Amino acid sequence: MSYFRAENLSLHFGGLKAVDSVSFAVEKSEILSIIGPNGAGKSSIFNLISRIYPPTSGKIFFEDQDITQQPSYDIAKLGIARTFQNIELFENASVLANLLVGRHRHSTTQLWQELLFLPSVRAGEKAHRRRVEQVIEFLDLEPYRDKLISGLPYGVRKVIELARALCSEPKLILLDEPSSGLNVEETDDMSFWIRDLRSDLGITVLMVEHDMTLVNRVSDRVIALNYGRVLAMGSPSEVQQHPDVVAAYLGA
Amino acid sequence: MRFLFKTDYEDDIKLFPHSGYLYSYGLLIAVLLVAPYVLSSYLMSQLVFVCIYATVGVGLLILTGFTGQASLGHAAFLAIGAYTAAYLQQFNVPFPVYFLAAGLLTGIVGALVGFPALRLQGIYLVIATISFALIVEEIMARWESVTHGNEGMRVKTMQLLGTTVPRDGPTFYYLCLAVLVLTIVGTLNLLRSPTGRAFVAIRDSETAARSMGINVALYKVKSFAISAAITGFAGVLFAHKLSFISPEMFTLQLSIEFIIVILIGGTFSLHGAVLGAIFLVMIDPFLTYLKDDMPGIIAGVAATLGAGKERAGHIQDAVAAFASANGLKGAIYGVIIVLFVLFEPLGLYGRWLKIKLFFQLFPLYKRATFKRQKIYVKSERNR
Numbered sequence: 001m002s003y004f005r006a007e008n009l010s011l012h013f014g015g016l017k018a019v020d021s022v023s024f025a026v027e028k029s030e031i032l033s034i035i036g037p038n039g040a041g042k043s044s045i046f047n048l049i050s051r052i053y054p055p056t057s058g059k060i061f062f063e064d065q066d067i068t069q070q071p072s073y074d075i076a077k078l079g080i081a082r083t084f085q086n087i088e089l090f091e092n093a094s095v096l097a098n099l100l101v102g103r104h105r106h107s108t109t110q111l112w113q114e115l116l117f118l119p120s121v122r123a124g125e126k127a128h129r130r131r132v133e134q135v136i137e138f139l140d141l142e143p144y145r146d147k148l149i150s151g152l153p154y155g156v157r158k159v160i161e162l163a164r165a166l167c168s169e170p171k172l173i174l175l176d177e178p179s180s181g182l183n184v185e186e187t188d189d190m191s192f193w194i195r196d197l198r199s200d201l202g203i204t205v206l207m208v209e210h211d212m213t214l215v216n217r218v219s220d221r222v223i224a225l226n227y228g229r230v231l232a233m234g235s236p237s238e239v240q241q242h243p244d245v246v247a248a249y250l251g252a
Numbered sequence: 253m254r255f256l257f258k259t260d261y262e263d264d265i266k267l268f269p270h271s272g273y274l275y276s277y278g279l280l281i282a283v284l285l286v287a288p289y290v291l292s293s294y295l296m297s298q299l300v301f302v303c304i305y306a307t308v309g310v311g312l313l314i315l316t317g318f319t320g321q322a323s324l325g326h327a328a329f330l331a332i333g334a335y336t337a338a339y340l341q342q343f344n345v346p347f348p349v350y351f352l353a354a355g356l357l358t359g360i361v362g363a364l365v366g367f368p369a370l371r372l373q374g375i376y377l378v379i380a381t382i383s384f385a386l387i388v389e390e391i392m393a394r395w396e397s398v399t400h401g402n403e404g405m406r407v408k409t410m411q412l413l414g415t416t417v418p419r420d421g422p423t424f425y426y427l428c429l430a431v432l433v434l435t436i437v438g439t440l441n442l443l444r445s446p447t448g449r450a451f452v453a454i455r456d457s458e459t460a461a462r463s464m465g466i467n468v469a470l471y472k473v474k475s476f477a478i479s480a481a482i483t484g485f486a487g488v489l490f491a492h493k494l495s496f497i498s499p500e501m502f503t504l505q506l507s508i509e510f511i512i513v514i515l516i517g518g519t520f521s522l523h524g525a526v527l528g529a530i531f532l533v534m535i536d537p538f539l540t541y542l543k544d545d546m547p548g549i550i551a552g553v554a555a556t557l558g559a560g561k562e563r564a565g566h567i568q569d570a571v572a573a574f575a576s577a578n579g580l581k582g583a584i585y586g587v588i589i590v591l592f593v594l595f596e597p598l599g600l601y602g603r604w605l606k607i608k609l610f611f612q613l614f615p616l617y618k619r620a621t622f623k624r625q626k627i628y629v630k631s632e633r634n635r
Contacts, residue, residue: 050462050463052459052462052463071467072462072463073462073465073466073467073468074465075463075465076462076463076464076465077465081463081464082463084459084460084463088457088459088460088463089456089457089460090452090453090455090456090457090460090461091456091457092452092455092456092520093449093452093453093456096264097449097452100446100449101449101450101452101453101461101464101466102464103446104446104449104450104453104464104465104466105464105465107445107446109445109446111442111447111474111478114441114442114445114446114447114448115438115441115442116438116441117441117444117445121441121445122265124445124446125261125265125444125445126261126262126265129261129264129265130261133261164464168464168465
C-alpha cells in the first residue's frame, strides 16, 4: 500500500470539472511534483487534500486511513501540513507567534490551565519554543523572530510559511508553488531546503510548482495535469518529453 | 533607547519584558490603591465606572480585537450578568455565588450565541449580534415574573463576608479594581498560550488556522464564551454600582459605547480597553459641561463682540436648544468613531506608543514608522 493515495478524485463546480477523477500515489520519503498550465487543477487537489473543498467523488488515503471525510482541522493532526500559493500568514502577529501556531496540534493544555498560566502551560510553551527555534535555525530565520509579518518582504514570508508548516512536525508536507515570487538565489535556497526536508527530517513532499528547474532538481517523480486530468506521470525528464505535456504547454 | 538582550526562552514568555514595566505598573497600582483617600467621591465614582467599562472592554477585545469577530451585542451580556445578580439576590444568595453564577450563565449564553455566529462574517455578524441584543432587551421587558419588566429591579447593597459594601465606598472600588486586574492578567495569560494564539490565527486567516489544526468553530465559540463571561462579571458590578436596573439601560447605545471603548483605546492591546474606558467615562461630564456652560459662554463672547443684549439672548437660547437636542450624544459618538477610524486607527494606545517612540528616537523619529501599508494582495478565495 502506498503512503498517501488519491483515488479517482473529482471536484466539480457545476459543469466545470476542476479535478476530474485523478488518481496518484505518493511513497514514503518521496518528493512528488505536480505540474501543469494555469487552471489545470493543481491547487484544487491541494485544497481537496486539506479539506478546504469537499471532493465531488473519490477517496483520499493517508497511512492506510481514509481521510476523505475528516474535518479540515484534523488533517493537520494526522501529520499533513501545507503552505499556500498566495501566502496565508497571520499578518498582524510576530514571526514567533506565527511559528508557534504551527505547534498547535501538539498543545495539550486546557483553557483553565492557560488562564492561570500554570507551570504545565509554562513548560509546554518552552518545549514548543525549543522546537520552533530548531526550525528557525534550519531555515535561517534568526533575524526575523520578533518582526511583524506585515513588515516583511515576500521572499521571507514564503520561507516563514514553510517554517510554520515544519513547526507542526508533519509527515507529509504540501507545498503550493514554493518558488513563486522568489528570485534566483531564494529559489536555490528553497530547493536545498526541500531536499533537506526529506534527507534530514524524513518528510514526504508533495508540491505544485511551475519552475521546471526547481522541479527537475528536487523531484523523484512528476505528475502533469491539464483540465483536471492526469496527462503523464513519471520521472521529470519522461514527463517533460511526453507528447501530451508538450502539447498542453505549447498548444501544438 | 533600551535594547533587550534575550538569553532565555522565559524572556519571551514573561509578562514584563524588563524591570521598567515592573516599576511603572507598580507605581500605577500604588496610585490606584491610595486613590480613595485622595480623590473626591465624584471622581471615585467615575473611577469605578472606568474599572467596569474597562473590564467589558477587555472582554470585547478578546472577541473583536483578537479573534476578529465584531459584536454589537455586549450590552445584552452585561444585562444578563446584572439581572442574574439582581434575581439571585432575592433568594439571599451570597455575593461570591451569584457573581460566579452570573459569569457562568453569561458564558453559556455567549457560547450559544457563538454557534449561529459561526457561519457569519463581518457586517452580517454585527447584524446578528444586534438582533441578539434586541431579543434580550425584549425578554427583559416581557419576562415580568423574573425581571419585573419595565419597572426594573432594585439591587440590594452588596454583602461580602458578613460586611456591607456600599456602592460608593472604597471597598467596592477595590473590588472593581481587583476584578479588572484579574481579568487583565487572565487575558494576558490566555494570549501567551495556545488558545490566545489560535484566536489571533482565526482573526488573520481562518484558512491557514484550519490547516494548522485549529478547530475554528470550537475556538470561535470559546472566544464568544470567554468574552461574554467577562462581560457578565462586569454586569454584576454594574448592577451594584447603579443599585437599580431596567431594560432601557441596556440598549444598542450601550453596546456602541463598548465598541467606542476598544476602538478609541486601540484594538491591538489590552491597554486600549483601559484608555478607551477612561475616555468614555470622562466624555460624559464633558458633554454635561458643554450643555450647561457653553450657551452662556458663547452668548458672552457674542455680547463682547458687539451683538446686542437681545441678540446674545437669542444666541444663548439657540445654542442651549442645540446642546440639549435629543440624540446629540449619539451623533457626537458617531463623529468620534469616524474621526478615530480615519486619523488614529491604532487608537489612544497607538498614539501613546508613537509619542514614546518619538522621545526614544529623538531626533530621528520617522512618521512613516506607523504608516498602514498593504503591499501584497491577499487571496480571498479560500474563505
